[in-house]
Amino acid sequence: MSTLRSFAGLGISPGIAIGRPVVIENRPAAVRQQSIGLEEVAGEVARLREAARRAARHIAELVDETRRQVGPEYAAILDAHRLMFEDPTLLGDIEKTIASRRVNAEAALEIVVRELLARFDQLADVYLRERRTDLLDVAAELQRALQGRLAPSWRTNGEDTIVIADDVPPSQALQMTSKHICGFASETGGTTSHTTIIARSLGIPAVVGVEGLVAGARDATLVIVDGFEGHVLVDPDPALVQVYRLRAEEHQQRRRELLQLAKLPAVTSDGRRIRLAANIDLTGELAAAREAGAEGIGLFRSEFLFIRSSPQLPDEEEQLRTYRELLEAFPESPVTIRTFDLGGKKLARELLGSPETNPVLGLRGVRLCLQKPEFFRTQIRALLRAGAAAPQRLRVLVPMVSSLEEVRTVRIFFQRVRRELVQEGYAVPERFEFGVMIEVPAAAIVADRLAPEVDFFAVGTNDLTQYTLAVDRGNEQVAALYRPFHPAVLHLLRRVVEAAGAARIPVSLCGEMAGDPLAVPVLVGLGIQELSMHPAALPVVRGLIRALQYREARRIAQRALQLASAKAVEEFLLEQLSGLLSHLKVRIQP
Ligand code: PEP
Ligand code: MG
Numbered sequence: 001m002s003t004l005r006s007f008a009g010l011g012i013s014p015g016i017a018i019g020r021p022v023v024i025e026n027r028p029a030a031v032r033q034q035s036i037g038l039e040e041v042a043g044e045v046a047r048l049r050e051a052a053r054r055a056a057r058h059i060a061e062l063v064d065e066t067r068r069q070v071g072p073e074y075a076a077i078l079d080a081h082r083l084m085f086e087d088p089t090l091l092g093d094i095e096k097t098i099a100s101r102r103v104n105a106e107a108a109l110e111i112v113v114r115e116l117l118a119r120f121d122q123l124a125d126v127y128l129r130e131r132r133t134d135l136l137d138v139a140a141e142l143q144r145a146l147q148g149r150l151a152p153s154w155r156t157n158g159e160d161t162i163v164i165a166d167d168v169p170p171s172q173a174l175q176m177t178s179k180h181i182c183g184f185a186s187e188t189g190g191t192t193s194h195t196t197i198i199a200r201s202l203g204i205p206a207v208v209g210v211e212g213l214v215a216g217a218r219d220a221t222l223v224i225v226d227g228f229e230g231h232v233l234v235d236p237d238p239a240l241v242q243v244y245r246l247r248a249e250e251h252q253q254r255r256r257e258l259l260q261l262a263k264l265p266a267v268t269s270d271g272r273r274i275r276l277a278a279n280i281d282l283t284g285e286l287a288a289a290r291e292a293g294a295e296g297i298g299l300f301r302s303e304f305l306f307i308r309s310s311p312q313l314p315d316e317e318e319q320l321r322t323y324r325e326l327l328e329a330f331p332e333s334p335v336t337i338r339t340f341d342l343g344g345k346k347l348a349r350e351l352l353g354s355p356e357t358n359p360v361l362g363l364r365g366v367r368l369c370l371q372k373p374e375f376f377r378t379q380i381r382a383l384l385r386a387g388a389a390a391p392q393r394l395r396v397l398v399p400m401v402s403s404l405e406e407v408r409t410v411r412i413f414f415q416r417v418r419r420e421l422v423q424e425g426y427a428v429p430e431r432f433e434f435g436v437m438i439e440v441p442a443a444a445i446v447a448d449r450l451a452p453e454v455d456f457f458a459v460g461t462n463d464l465t466q467y468t469l470a471v472d473r474g475n476e477q478v479a480a481l482y483r484p485f486h487p488a489v490l491h492l493l494r495r496v497v498e499a500a501g502a503a504r505i506p507v508s509l510c511g512e513m514a515g516d517p518l519a520v521p522v523l524v525g526l527g528i529q530e531l532s533m534h535p536a537a538l539p540v541v542r543g544l545i546r547a548l549q550y551r552e553a554r555r556i557a558q559r560a561l562q563l564a565s566a567k568a569v570e571e572f573l574l575e576q577l578s579g580l581l582s583h584l585k586v587r588i589q590p
Contacts, residue, residue: 004236005217009210010479011230012191013200014536016248017183018241019160021223021234023214026140026167029147033107036098044098048091048105051145056085059141084138090116106146113139156180162225164217164232173198177284183225185232187213190482192462192512193474200512201281203288203536207232209476258539262293266542272550274524276542277336277532279510283322286329289535293542296333298532299397299458299510300326302379303340313375316382323386327393334393336458336508336532338437339379341399343368360472365400365437370409380417384428391429397458402440407453439463439511444492451503458532459496461511465489483566484513490522490561490569497527508532518573520544521580525557547580 036044059082084090090112097108116135162183163176173195176184184199189208199206205227217223217234224233224244228251233240266274277298278289289297305314305322314322327335343364356362369376387394398410411434421428438444439460447457465484466473473482483489493509500507508530513519515537523531524545531541556576563569 004240005220005234007185007207007210007213007216007232007234009185009207009213009230009232010189010191010476011207011227012189012196013184013204013206014227015203015205015251016227016244017160017162017205017225018244018248019162019182019223020157021162021164021217021220022156023218024163024165024168025144025149025214026165029149031106031110031143032104033110034104036102036104038102041099041102044105044108045095048094048098048108048146051105051142052085052091055141055145056082058145059085081138081141084135085142090138106143109139109143109146162223164213164220164223166214168195176202176204177282183223183227185210185213185223185225187211188474188476190472190474190476190479192466192482197512197534198281200536201279201285201534209479255539258543259292261539261542261546262291264293264542264546266545268524268545268548268550268553270549270551272524272553273529274545275508275530276538276545277334277508277510277530278535278538279532280326280535283325283329285535286326289538290329292535292538294330294333294535294538296330296393297326297335297337298508298530300335300337301341302338303342306340306342313378316378316385319379319382320385323382324389327386327390330393332393334395334433335390336395336397336435336510337383338397338399338458339366339376339383340369341365360466366398366406366410367400370406370413373413376413377417380414381421384414384418384421384432385426387429387432388427391431394429395433395435395456397435397437399437399460400440400463401436401438401450402442404446404449404453407436407450411453437463438496438507439467441468441492444496447496447499448502451499451505454505456505457496457500457507459493459507459509459511459528461489461493461509461513464492464511465513468492483570484511484516484519485522485560485569485573486566487561487563487569490526493523493526493528494557494561501527506530515541517541517544518570518577521548521553521556521577522560522569522573524548524550525553525555525560544580 063079063082093112094105094108097103097111098105101108101111113135120135156178158180160182161180162185163181165186167188168186176198181204184204184206186195186208187210189196193208196206196208205225207225207227207230210232213232220234222235222241224236224241226233226244266276275295276293277296278294279299280286280289280297281301281304305319323337326337341364343362344360363371383394383396401407418428433455435456435458436443436450436454437460438447438457441464443450444464451457461484462473465482465486468488469481469483469486471478471481497507507528509523509528510532514523514531515533517540520541533541556573560569560572563572
């Protein structure tokens with residue numbers, strides 16, 4: 001009989017999920033090169049061919065399932081991979097390497113892929129260079145087949161399913177949109193890594209950074225994910241399951257009560273109005289955002305369009321359709337569309353051509369867009385065309401800005417593309433709002449110089465925390481050091497609010513912090529008047545603001561700014577808020 005195993009991690013998306021686990025192992029095991037004798041070559045080649053057949057069959061199954069559960073556009077990506085197994089060139093090269101170098105199939109595969117990648121990197125043709133991602137994916141699949149550990153698909157069988165994974169890239173995380181995935185837990189990830197953000201956006205309870213989870217859950221039949229407490233319970237007994245079912249129902253009830261507040265304005269008890277907007281990654285979240293009473297979109301992460309269509313680039317018409325859909329979903333409110341924030345860890349291998357050794361400090365966001373003017377131009381054309389019908393409401397937001405020159409260059413680029421559209425006879429908006437993300441410490445420090453040249457600021461605390469504290473936001477090894485309440489971050493926030501106030505431009509905050517109940521009083525007290533968050537967080541934050549006094553929030557912010565450490569700030573805020581939160585019956589993480 002199986003016994004309960006309990007694991008602890010970071011609860012990054014609240015809620016409780018109970019379901020059948022499906023274990024996803026994406027990391028291939030390390031490859032050991034072994035020398036083989038001449039008489040073993042034929043056996044090794046046969047093993048390779050058999051692994052290739054198994055891998056192709058596995059991908060064909062995935063294609064079918066993906067088509068049914070997620071959509072044909074995703075299935076097409078996988079189908080291209082299946083075809084690569086039918087191409088004799090790759091397998092032929094590996095077979096020759098087994099024979100000529102007398103090494104095992106796993107090592108031969110590594111050698112061939114390394115050589116091919118080096119050749120890909122020298123290609124001038126962008127389209128061909130983009131195929132390197134496919135090659136990497138196919139090689140990983142073949143390696144797993146050789147090692148006898150093909151990752152199972154995200155098969156749900158129509159039952160409530162919990163994904164248990166070692167590591168999930170954002171491209172795969174989109175499979176979470178399948179309606180039977182009810183919970184998620186992984187060994188890697190941090191509070192603001194992108195897979196985390198997708199789980200949270202979809203309202204799926206999730207726990208990340210759980211050491212030893214895959215080995216511990218491999219043969220499990222039932223799993224509970226407690227996104228409040230950061231626990232994963234493997235094979236719980238029926239009594240424990242019942243306790244958690246009751247807790248889940250209690251949580252749903254609380255959410256329903258809070259949702260009733262959706263129509264009420266977010267205004268403090270002494271009259272300070274705060275605008276609450278939604279962060280949207282996928283247009284499928286628009287209905288939830290409206291239901292929760294979002295006053296427009298504070299952040300649309302347009303790079304998700306790219307992630308969805310990868311390795312193809314989303315063309316102008318496809319982008320136009322999406323941007324129009326966003327503007328139409330909120331016909332009376334501002335809609336903030338961020339230009340592509342690709343690079344870093346956000347899937348830009350296809351665009352970059354060559355890998356970077358330190359991508360988070362590399363060609364990311366506006367830097368990448370300015371290096372790829374044709375790619376950027378397509379997006380600007382789509383944005384301006386979509387904005388023609390909603391001139392006052394379109395807000396264009398530029399990510400990863402670190403200098404004034406970048407702001408000026410992007411503005412000139414927009415003017416050039418606008419002229420080009422006018423010449424072609426397209427309608428363009430007379431005026432639209434042009435803003436920048438403040439998420440690099442340099443931008444926060446020179447905010448007073450940036451403010452007069454833009455129409456609004458949007459503060460990205462996910463990256464601002466990462467870059468200020470030098471802590472990778474997606475690395476579970478340093479997750480304990482990732483502290484948005486660090487006084488250094490709070491002082492930068494104050495600086496940004498002051499610079500925006502002096503230039504009379506609005507400042508919104510759209511990092512994950514905006515949806516954290518613990519952060520709300522301090523952010524309001526610092527003077528921030530727009531908070532943008534994943535739709536699921538809106539009801540709680542609205543309730544909190546309505547229970548808050550602005551005068552009190554200012555006092556809390558002033559005191560927090562004087563404290564010396566993140567821990568001291570967190571403890572102080574918890575203490576201040578406990579009364580307010582118990583009144584609202586909101587549960588928070590210590
Ligand atoms: C941020 O950095 O806070 C932000 C909102 O952008 P992203 O999470 O997409 O990097
Ligand atoms: Mg960011």
